[in-house]
Amino acid sequence: MQYLKLSDFLNLKEELPFLLGVFFSRYKFSNDLIYTLSTYRLSKFVQNGDKIIYENSKIEYLNQLNLHSEIPMWQLNKDKKIKHADFVFVLYNDLKLTQEQFFARIYTKILLSDFVSNHEAIKARKKFIRAFFELRGSVDINHDYFTHDYYFNNINELKRISLFLDNFGMSINLFNINFRYLQKQYLSGVRKRNTQLRINLHWYLSQIGFINGFINKYKANIVKNALNISYFQVENIFMFNCQSPSINKNSFNKRIDFYSTRILSNDLTQCEVSKLRKELNFDDDESQIFKRNLNIINIIKFQTPDECAACKHKYNIVDRSFLTRKDRYYTEIHHFVSVGKNKELDVLENLTKLCPICHRALGVGKASENYQKELIKNILDTNSLNYEFASMIFESKDKDFLIQRVYENLK
Ligand SMILES: [Zn+2]
Known part of the structure; x- marks a missing residue:
């Protein structure tokens, strides 16, 4: 099995938006190895679910993963303990980090990356977002979402979404997740159910897919056939030409709910919420996608x-x-x-x-x-x-x- 030493991975001076994106999305520990993974399912939208076409597409996709990664060490998964993973990138845990320490190192590396602090580094940012979503996400045709398994093992899960909201300036309306419900189950610890994190598919196609495209041709074909949106190929990327959706702007309550799970113990009444909205002059400007989002500072300022x-x-x-x-x-x-x-x-x-x-x-x-x-x-x-x-x-x-x-x- 081919692997990279964790210490080498963490010490690399180069920016690693793609690999950090996929590790931030999901990793699995197995003995001394740390896996991140990619997988996609057979779809009836591609040649009526032809299995041979599906299997053959994997070879091309593996090449794509290596082509788009900063370090071309993706391989087919042979470890049976690592489930739902056709393709893996493996680190050897020479530092003997626990899962929590590993997450902290990855998260810190991301926060200190140029693509997070430099708002001009849009290409690298998109690379990160793509690795986070495309490598494990499945296309939900019926609801216009790119869907993702999301696990609430611990508070780190919330850091994942706050990175997109606070550091990448993405609107909370692009995401579909029930924060109130999450708050209850999170706080009580009674029931920790897997939940899905979904991102708006049309937004993804037009913002991530259009400029940088899909790297998985099979997934691109699902979208093409099911949604009737054609793609064109530029070098090794399948780009879509479609419009970004107009998103309803009622995100204030959702955002407050989100921060409630992190910092605030108060459960606001409707009246208090509208008062706050006025105080903050809350305005979710969708044209500000990828720009720094100062709302987090205002929320703390006014709500604590x-x-x-x-x-x-x-x-x-x-x-x-x-x-x-x-x-x-x-x-x-x-x-x-x-x-x-x-x-x-x-x-x-x-x-x-x-x-x-x-x-x-x-x-x-x-x-x-x-x-x-x-x-x-x-x-x-x-x-x-x-x-x-x-x-x-x-x-x-x-x-x-x-x-x-x-x-x-x-x-
Ligand atoms: Zn003081």
């Missing part, structure tokens, strides 16, 4: 209590801030871990609400080292998401170590 994570145990916000015209105390949103000069990671876990005084004091060289470290410690103690995030970035649970690292990275 007006208190400072760094000094709330010492001071009342009344003495540290002022009332704004909206009758709220003025606060600022701080990026807890700074990753680079021009990079800020707008992920929920990296954001924290501060009073203007503490925020100012956390600029590099703006206050004494001891004072800055005290503020950082307070934030770590107060905001568990920030703690989780810093632990992931710096690969340690040790608070003193984290305080030191966050301090060194202030800017």
Whole structure:
């Protein structure tokens, strides 16, 4: 069996949008090996479900996978323990990481990639999205969705979708998933059922499929025959010429539901929701696809209590801030871990609400080292998401170590 050492994979300096996309979508551990996979089913829409055509298409598809991957090491799956996988890419777990540590490493690598922070890197971004969806997704003709198995093993599952919403600026309306239901089952832990994540197929075809296309000719034929949309081939890609759907804009409630599962324990009434909508001036502009989405910052700003994570145990916000015209105390949103000069990671876990005084004091060289470290410690103690995030970035649970690292990275 051909495999790549995990340590080599993680240390590669090159951007790996395709492989990161597919590993972010799904991986399976088997002994010392970590698999990611691709598969597709026989379809009645291709030559009436002819089995030989289906089987033959796999050879061509395997070539395609290798052609589009940064590292051409895809192979046919021979491990019977790895189910629903015709094609696999295998890593050897030389670092002996647990599944959770592995996810953290992959997620961090993605967040630090140029294609996430650089909003011009649209081609690489699309490559990532394609690997995430096309390699395991099946075409749902009846509902116009590209459908995907989605498992709620743990909170990491939510990070998957928040990457698309917060970092890629994709509208929540493109996705089909029941967040309220998820919240209940997630919180109670009573029933953790597999759910499907679906993405709007016409959007996918026009935004991902048109510019970059499908790489799987068999899937392209399903779409062509079932939806009557023709494709054309440019080099090794099958591109579709179709319109992006107009999407209804009632995403506010869904988005709030989504964040409720992550940060907010309050269950808003309809009245509170409409008040918030007004406050936020919430507008989901579909033309902003792939642009940075600042709504996450606003949601935290308006939906979490007006208190400072760094000094709330010492001071009342009344003495540290002022009332704004909206009758709220003025606060600022701080990026807890700074990753680079021009990079800020707008992920929920990296954001924290501060009073203007503490925020100012956390600029590099703006206050004494001891004072800055005290503020950082307070934030770590107060905001568990920030703690989780810093632990992931710096690969340690040790608070003193984290305080030191966050301090060194202030800017
Ligand atoms: Zn403060």
